[in-house]
Amino acid sequence: MHQPKLDITAALVRGAGLISDICATAAAEHDLTVQQAQLLCVLAHGPVTMAQLGALLRITKSSTTGLVDRAEEANLVARNTQAHDRRSHTVHLTQAGDRIGTAYRALVTERIAALFQDVPGVELEVLRSALSRVVLTNQARENWPAAAESVA
Amino acid sequence: MHQPKLDITAALVRGAGLISDICATAAAEHDLTVQQAQLLCVLAHGPVTMAQLGALLRITKSSTTGLVDRAEEANLVARNTQAHDRRSHTVHLTQAGDRIGTAYRALVTERIAALFQDVPGVELEVLRSALSRVVLTNQARENWPAAAESVA
DNA sequence: TATTGTTATACTCTATAACTATA
């Protein structure tokens, strides 16, 4: 069977598709939606306010409300009113949310390692460092909590 | 400002996020939803039946019906009943769908080139060939029309 | 009977606009 060489655009777009598929599958295996999994990843670094959450996920405040509502109903997160400014609510992980989020990230890490198992270590390091620079240079998600283990 | 080194998982997941953002933005600039843009990319290789379309996009047949309904309403695609098996309907691009899809793919290609402009050519080739092998090895989208210019 | 596609229904995610509570 003829295997056409992928150009850089096709390789990146279809590679991104594989990564997205891994995240979606891993989320489903933990009974999470993709957005709930992202929420758990963001909150793994500590509580944030609704406004900060919307900025991090790049969705509107009303979308944020709905997402947190459903996650709260699923016992993954909880809200707290800030004492010093009672307009502001922080969101934090429940014990279950923390546990499930940790398991989700571990699964994604494992599946990605499996996907790239046949790529030589030297090439993998070039890929990692190049992507790393592109991601960190681009401020597309500039306010992202800057923890290296964040999987979202 | 401290810039933490991203591990391979974080680099890939966040890199995939940047690519997805580019596709979403490019789609929006052509008044397409992300799924409509994917639909136009698949159909760029020629008409397919509803069943084939569902398999390519990895969605159920009822989801396929809704997606094609809305795309047809937006004058991007059209249906045809197969003469030799009147149960089967093929979907093909309209002239507008072809034009908009082509413009979308060109825009994605351009934006990705810009995103990676500072990565040395040698590294970019390692990245391309490694991703290319991973994508082609994995049958996650095995029935994908095997054209190199496919951007979805 | 099996296959192809549509319809009915429901849930998630998203957005805009109007609203409440607090500062």
Add this chain to the structure above:
DNA sequence: TATAGTTATAGAGTATAACAATA
């Protein structure tokens, strides 16, 4: 007035289950 968040409403996308038409 301005800010933080919620509610009302609407549309896209997804799924499952039941259905119609055709093979």
